[in-house]
Amino acid sequence: MPPSAPNLDILDRFHHPGFSAYEGEGVDADDSAARERLASYIIHAPFSLARLHYDRDAGVVTYDPRPSSHSNLSPTAAEQFSPLDALAALTAHIPAKGQQVVRYCDYYSNKARGQRCLQQQSAPGTTPVAVSAPEPEPDDFRRHCKRAWPG
Secondary structure (H helix, E strand, O other), X not given: OOOOHHHHHHHHHOOOOOOOOOOOOXXXXXXXXXXXXXXXXXXXXXXXXXXXXXEOOOOEEXXXXXXXXXXXXXXXXXXXXXXHHHHHHHHOOOOOOOOOOOOOOHHHOHHHHHHHHHHHHHOOOOOOOOOOOOOOOOHHHHHHHHHHOOO
């Protein structure tokens, strides 16, 4: 269905502010190899089916995690689940309908923040900074925010 004329007018007037969170090389429309690599990355499965095993007789699902080459941690043992628990674990990352999910990657991930915190604590001559909890907001303000928030 072709876009209506008012939509095209809006697109023609749109001025991009220049902000972009992506720091890598862009993918040109003519570069089919780069587009194929990007598509392959996007459809990459979050877990490997080759490492997922089901023992029908015992009623146990086993997942053999691959040791990460980027981690200093010792390799973890295979995890075993009941079939229903395995389904719950595999589908836990799927958000409920209408729910927005924010995932922090790279520098902002929990792992990276934890490693930076450990480095700061173990650095010689530094003392950890105590962070106090923010003071609670006034009750009137909270009530106003809750009423104004779309529910």
